[in-house]
Amino acid sequence: DARVTQTPRDKVTEMGQEVTMRCQPILGHNTVFWYRQTMMQGLELLAYFRNRAPLDDSGMPKDRFSAEMPDATLATLKIQPSEPRDSAVYFCASGSATSQETQYFGPGTRLLVL
Amino acid sequence: SQKIEQNSEALNIQEGKTATLTCNYTNYSPAYLQWYRQDPGRGPVFLLLIRENEKEKRKERLKVTFDTTLKQSLFHITASQPADSATYLCALAHGSSNTGKLIFGQGTTLQVKP
Numbered sequence: 750d751a752r753v754t755q756t757p758r759d760k761v762t763e764m765g766q767e768v769t770m771r772c773q774p775i776l777g778h779n780t781v782f783w784y785r786q787t788m789m790q791g792l793e794l795l796a797y798f799r800n801r802a803p804l805d806d807s808g809m810p811k812d813r814f815s816a817e818m819p820d821a822t823l824a825t826l827k828i829q830p831s832e833p834r835d836s837a838v839y840f841c842a843s844g845s846a847t848s849q850e851t852q853y854f855g856p857g858t859r860l861l862v863l
Numbered sequence: 864s865q866k867i868e869q870n871s872e873a874l875n876i877q878e879g880k881t882a883t884l885t886c887n888y889t890n891y892s893p894a895y896l897q898w899y900r901q902d903p904g905r906g907p908v909f910l911l912l913i914r915e916n917e918k919e920k921r922k923e924r925l926k927v928t929f930d931t932t933l934k935q936s937l938f939h940i941t942a943s944q945p946a947d948s949a950t951y952l953c954a955l956a957h958g959s960s961n962t963g964k965l966i967f968g969q970g971t972t973l974q975v976k977p
Contacts, residue, residue, distance in 0.1 A: 753906075780963050792907070792952065792967040805964065840906050849963040850895060850956070854906030 751775045753843050753855035761861045767829040770858045772841030773822055780844040781824045782852060783809075783816055787837045795839075798824065831862045865890040869953060869968040876943055877976055884938040884971045886953035891966075893955040896929055898938050901950045901970065910951075911938075943975045 754773045762768055774781050782797040796806035801818040809816065813832070818824045828835055838859050842852040868887045876882050886896070895914045899907035913920045913929045913936070920927045926939040940947050950972045954965040 782963075784967075791969040794964065794966070797964065799963075804962070842906070844963050850897065850912055851909050852907075852963070852965065854908070856904075857906050 751853075753841055753853050755839075755841050755855035755858050757858060758856060759859045759861075761863065762831055763863050764832055765830045766862075767827065768831045768835075768860060768862075770826045770839050770841075770860070772824040772826070772843075772855060774824065774841070774843030775845070775853055776822070777845060778843035778853070779821075779846045780849060781818060782842040782844070783824070783826050784840040784842065785837045786840060786857070792840070795826070828860075831860075833862045836860055836862050865966070867891075867953065867955060867966060867968040869951075869971045871969060871971070873972040873974055875974045875976065878944060880943055882940040882943045882947065882973055882975070884951050884953075884973065886936040886938070886968055888934050888955055891934070891955055891957075892931075893957070895956045896927075896936050897954045897956075897965065898925075898927055898936075899952045899954060899967075901952060907952055907967075940973075943973075945975045945977050948973055948975050 756771045780799045783795040786792045795809040796816040798818050815827045838857045840857045842854045844852050866889045897912045898910045901907045911927045913927045924941045928937045950970040952970040953968045957964045957966045
């Protein structure tokens with residue numbers, strides 16, 4: 750049963766600390782998306798990669814957020830320094846080369862910045 | 864400006880009835896539109912995709928229509944069941960159709976009562 754996995758599932762941290770979220774896309778998928786979901790803004794696209802190359806990170810605050818794909822099985826989203834307004838659920842989704850339109854979401858990382 | 868609107872008020876219906884959810888958009892010309900289901904504490908799950916040259920798509924008890932003139936999609940669940948209770952998100956393809964990039968609506972929560 751192929752699934753997108755995300756770690757950690759929950760993270761509580763203090764303002765100013767670095768937060769790293771990890772995503773393992775479905776094996777063989779070549780596109781990875783990072784989203785943030787809040788009650789106020791809904792689901793917002795932060796960045797996405799194809800074949801490990803960043804294609805669009807226009808939705809991401811550049812001064813504190815960074816996204817990378819060190820290899821095809823790992824995507825990371827880092828916040829440094831974190832702020833209370835970053836509190837949200839962060840989702841990773843992956844898509845395959847043969848069916849690019851459909852996105853498969855992970856369970857999310859619930860982040861609370863105090 | 865570009866906007867996607869879903870009814871923010873929860874939709875409450877009786878088991879066995881047909882649920883109809885609406886997605887309206889402005890200033891987009893999406894190549895396709897998708898519907899996702901999201902349960903509390905979980906990531907969205909893909910349900911259906913409909914392309915701009917298609918009027919209607921069906922999958923089991925689900926039906927989606929797409930009117931590019933009205934800029935509207937309707938999502939129907941026939942013979943609804945309490946297990947259909949969830950939040951339903953519409954998502955529009957953003958930019959060229961081969962990017963896989965989606966813009967999501969805020970979602971409508973459906974509650975099916977036994």
